[in-house]
Amino acid sequence: MFSSTREGLALALPAAIFALLLFIVPVGILLSEAFQSDTGWTLQGYVDFFAKPLNQTVFLRTLKLGVLVAGTAAVIGYAAAFSISNLSPVARGRVFGLIILPLMISPVARTYAWIVILGRTGIVNDAIIGLGLSETPIRLLFTETAVFLGLLQLFMPLMIISLLSAMENIPRDVIPAARVLGASWFQVFFKVILPLTKEGLVVGGTLVFTGALTAYITPAILGGSKVLMLETLLYQRVNVANDFVSASVIAMILIVMSFAANLLLKRIATARK
């Protein structure tokens, strides 16, 4: 009954053509722009981009923050997901609801809160001055730490969700069995939990790393022009200097990094088998 290819294509193609025309073609042209010069194909745009120290700094900072955020999210994520997976089904459902709640809230709102916390008259500075640790407020906003915290808070739910769904697939009595066989908790984690949840880690890691890489709001609000990341740099280059070649280069870097992260994590996961 579903053998008519024409019928199937008629249903599927509008969406595909829409995505192709409004998405793949424009993005493709944008990406190709850095490779074009008056004389033909060139890599000059890339050479020029990486020649500037500021661009190098921003690139390395973005990479560093992405790795740090994903790594920290993984560590906290495992602790949280493991704790949650041992709850009763009702409690587990409630906590799960609270974990995904932030995902539904505007990232602007979620990031804005950090201004209240880290600002000159924010909670942290109040505490520091109140405890007599410093006479004057310390600059906490517009630092890498602020951006790191903001990104971690924004993307950690994705890691926890991925790890939780991976943990659901751990057979029930495997962990007690490993304990009975004499494994320490340390060994249980590295020999049982980690191998059995590595697919969740790959998914979560990719989501968090790419999320951190391509976030705009958090570095814009919490980093400003002092702590530029690739996305904020892209916006600045276009808005301030009409520099579309740099924009194209950054776009390519962001896409390549996202794919590379996914491939790398998958490679690591399969190598451990």
Place this chain on the structure above:
Amino acid sequence: MKNLTAWAIIGATLTFLIGPFIIIIFAGASAGEALAFPPDGLSLRWYLKVFTIESFRQSFVLSMGLAVFGTLAALLLGVPAAYALNRYDLPGAETIRTIVASPIIVPGIIVGLALLRYLVIPLNFTVTMALFLAHTALVLPYAVRVVSSSLNNLRSDMEEAAVLLGCSRVQAFTKVVLPNIRGGVLAAFILGFVTSFNQVPVSLFLSGPGVRTLPIDMLAYMEITYDPSVAALSALLAFMSLAIVFVAERLLGFSRYV
């Protein structure tokens, strides 16, 4: 003892994830002029002020419209595509799947820039039109994914049974398939709505005179002043999202679709 450790970890995680949101609610309820926590006395003045700011009103309407119509358009394209990819043995099905899912892979800021450069400027598209198209493309992958997973749970022999009882193909879809994937379609709508409404990077470059989505407008407002009105507005928006999700969860167990 073990239980206590577990709850301590969960508590700390939730505090980190949800605490800032609670702070926002109170920061917006400040009676003072400056953004602070704990607030200098409590009042609703900033919450009320939000409604008097004209640009917020305009951008709220735009964001609402984009979220509703962009998501509807995405469903209109996505539901048939999900159905075809699920039921038919199509040549190039993997390619179609990748194309339709691609907007999720590419950073939004690049999409916005690309549409600005190659649709708005050369083809004379209005910014609003470009925003609508961009938001539709953005929601499309979610629509296809969520609806696909509902269709997976519906055996195709149900449609064959309907046809043998006299249904046309279209009737089999509307009378049998649609009622059974209603939950998935509604979930896709809510997920798409929230994603679109909260979306920033795609809309960054797509703004013009009087045409700005709400999150972009909030960013612009913050560049001028840090008064508590943005905190109040953030809190209001968060409540709106939560109310939608809460109702959805009650109605159809939304979280299993996320």
Place this chain on the structure above:
Amino acid sequence: MSEPFVSLSNLTLSYGDTVAVPALDLDVVEGELIALLGPSGCGKTTTMRAIAGLLSPTSGRISIDGRDVTRVAANKRGIGLVFQSYALFPHLSAFENVAFGLRLQKLPEAEIRSRTEAGIATVGLAGFEGRKPAEMSGGQQQRLALARSLVMEPKVLLLDEPLSNLDARLRLEMRTELQRVQKKTGVTMVFVTHDQAEALALADRIVLMKDGKIEQLGTPHELYAEPATAFAAEFMGFENIFRAEGGNLVSDHGQMPLGFAAAAPMLAWRPSGVVVGEGPFRGTVSASSFAGGHREYVIETPLGPIKADAPIESAEVPLGESVAFDLPETTARALAA
């Protein structure tokens, strides 16, 4: 035989490049209950789906009640199909499931109501009208699916493995039910099964299929007593099948002299046709189990293991003991190659 009611001629069915059924010819008489029997992959389900119109034939012709329906859409053929999974509509009540097809015909509400109620009563589900399929047992769902097809008064009712999802007790009950409904309505039924016991018990005629072709067609008695080929014999419980070559019985393991002149290239015996305790041959008992009315032995012989049933009254042969046995001419079934 009277005029065929359902007629398949030269029917060829394929999925892509794979030909599932090459050039099939089959005639079904009106009011007949016919079984398409065979192992999975033999083309029986494909043939049934083609009759229903869910699959377009590559070539050939299907006619029902004298009308060529080869190119008629599935929803215009007037055929009922009870799916193996039942394919009940989960969002509708039992009543609405049965009324579904009638509503599509835009019949008057009163007629829909009376026919639906009658249909539900026919399968013994009166009182369950308000239930959703998920709130019914497997057997009840099966009956509901049957009622849903029957109220449409189909010319032909197709059933896909109708008893396979039921437990042993329900199976017997449903078997009787199907026969009763068939007697009552006189509808022509074609059902697909891989279970020879089911086919033998239910069908008026059995179409045994292999690799998309009809291996043998006949009444249950004909197939049971006189399978024509090794494949048919094996399906009908002849577990000991050997080649007959130059006065010997030959298998892949070895050979044994045959006590009589073979009339066919192959010979087959049911376990019950093997004589244990006397005869010209000897073998070693390697397995023995009590099966109520008889005892089942496996005897290791130069031909490999032979299955034999001995009357329960005979003395039990202990495991590992040598025993005399015979493969008599009287119980041998001669087979074509």
